[in-house]
Amino acid sequence: MGEEETATITIDGQKLLKHNPANPAPLGLVATGMTLILLSFSYAGFYELSSVILAMVLAFGGTIDLIVGAMEYKNGNTFATLAFGAFGSFWYSFAILLILPKLNLASAPNSASLAAYLFLWGVWTAVMFVATLKISRGFQILFSTLTLLFFVLGLGALTGNSTINIIGGYVGIFVGLLAFYLGMAEVINEIYGNRVLPT
Numbered sequence: 001m002g003e004e005e006t007a008t009i010t011i012d013g014q015k016l017l018k019h020n021p022a023n024p025a026p027l028g029l030v031a032t033g034m035t036l037i038l039l040s041f042s043y044a045g046f047y048e049l050s051s052v053i054l055a056m057v058l059a060f061g062g063t064i065d066l067i068v069g070a071m072e073y074k075n076g077n078t079f080a081t082l083a084f085g086a087f088g089s090f091w092y093s094f095a096i097l098l099i100l101p102k103l104n105l106a107s108a109p110n111s112a113s114l115a116a117y118l119f120l121w122g123v124w125t126a127v128m129f130v131a132t133l134k135i136s137r138g139f140q141i142l143f144s145t146l147t148l149l150f151f152v153l154g155l156g157a158l159t160g161n162s163t164i165n166i167i168g169g170y171v172g173i174f175v176g177l178l179a180f181y182l183g184m185a186e187v188i189n190e191i192y193g194n195r196v197l198p199t
Contacts, residue, residue, distance in 0.1 A: 021075060023190065028068030028084040029183030035061030035091065036176030043153070044169025054095050062091035079131055090121060115158035122150030138182045138199040145175045 035056050042049045069085030097117070101108040109117065129143035149171045156164035185197035 021071075023186065024068045024071035024075070025077075025080055025084075026183040026186045028065050028072075028080075028087075029179045029186070031060045031064035031068070032084075032087055033176045033178070033180030033183060036172055036179065038176075040169045040172030040176055042169070043165050043172060045166055049098070054098065057091045057095045062088050062095065064088070065091060079128075079135070083128060086124070111157055111160060115154045118150050118154035118157055122147055122154060125150055136199050138178070138185075142175065142178050142182060145171065145178065149175050 038056050039049075039053050041047060042053060065084045065088030067088075069081050069083075069088055072080035072084060097109055097114075100106040125143055125147040129140065129147055132139040132143045149168060152164060152168040152171055155161075156168050181197075182199055185199045189196055189199070
């Protein structure tokens with residue numbers, strides 16, 4: 001990290017403390033991973049969508065990803081700013097589209113509009129996957145399977161086929177576990193000072 005990227009406290013020209021900012025990406029990856037796993041369990045049929053999932057979507061997935069996106073902006077990481085900022089907004093929009101009909105503030109999405117919503121996120125994620133070709137194998141797998149997830153869920157929404165949604169649930173569990181793994185691997189590698197776990 002360059003000198004311009006660190007904060008230094010000095011008194012009478014004497015350096016007292018050199019601060020290297022933490023890498024916020026692991027927090028965003030863990031927030032995305034855990035939220036996606038919990039949501040995907042409902043798609044896979046283990047339980048119904050409930051307030052437990054909505055709370056996780058808003059408090060952890062949505063809020064933390066937006067905060068991490070802002071932190072990555074300050075770190076000068078354009079890819080991570082866009083990825084975490086957009087996915088934080090995705091989590092909020094997903095919760096809102098479920099909550100508004102319950103409050104009689106908007107009609108529930110029909111199959112075509114929900115499919116369009118999911119397919120559009122799939123297209124965006126596919127474009128982001130192209131950027132990961134310059135990053136790491138772990139992120140390439142993460143964004144390619146996340147792209148697949150959006151298209152599978154979009155197809156499930158469009159057709160109303162419960163089997164497709166269940167498949168999407170299992171794909172989502174895999175993607176969530178991978179995001180969680182990548183986040184924790186970055187932390188462990190940083191603590192141990194070498195590449196203990198592949199990313």
